[in-house]
Amino acid sequence: MSLFVASQILVGLAALFDIASFQFKNRTLLLSALSISALLIAAHFALLTEWTAACLLVIGACRYLAGIFISNPKIKWLFYFVTLLGTVFTFSGLTSILSCTASLLHTKASFSSNDKLMRWLMVIGTGVWGVHDVIVGSPVAVLIDVLFIASSVIGYYRIHIKSPYLEN
Template structure:
């Protein structure tokens, strides 16, 4: 099996966690699913030798894990710094800029106490990852970015638009 095929299988497994993540109302379950997904996607990018993306997704997995236990917004500054440092150390051009920007948005989302803002920042960040994934040529990653965005919008509708109407 080629490294490319293996990478696509890993990112396909990550899709299961991504799709499920935004259907969870519970923040701990949501962030746990995103942590597992980020580790699988990091391995996928390592197989593709996309080192900035792999590095930032390992940092992202740590960020999601920290977000479960630490709710203080001050910790986001540590993750902003580590994200920027990881990008500088592994910099390779436009793809590094895209993955860094997406990771910074996901960092802001992870430590947001506003669920609505968190979900929209995740959608925007994932859109940027989608552009990155098109450039690096990972079709399954692009597909899961689209699925994640669709799942996020459905989850947002179900939790924030439909549910409040039913409670009235």
């Protein structure tokens, strides 16, 4: 099996966690699923030798886990710094800029106490990742970006519009 095929299988597995994540009302479950997904996607990018993306997704997995246990919004500044540092050390052009931008948006989302804002920042950040994934030529990653955005919109509708007073 080629490294490319293996990378696509890993990102396909990550899709399962991404699709499920925004159907969770529970923040801990949502961020746990995103953390697992981020690690799988990081491995996918490592196989494609996209080092900035791989580095930032490992940082992202740590960020999601920290978001479960740390409620202090000031910790986001640590993750902003580490994201920028990781980008500088692995910089390779436009794809590094895109992955850094997406990671910064996801950092803001992870430490947002406003669920609606968190969900929309995740959608925007995922859109930026989608552009990145088109450029690096990862079709399954592009597909999961689209599925993640669709799942996020459905989850937002289900949780905040259709029945905002139901507790799950």
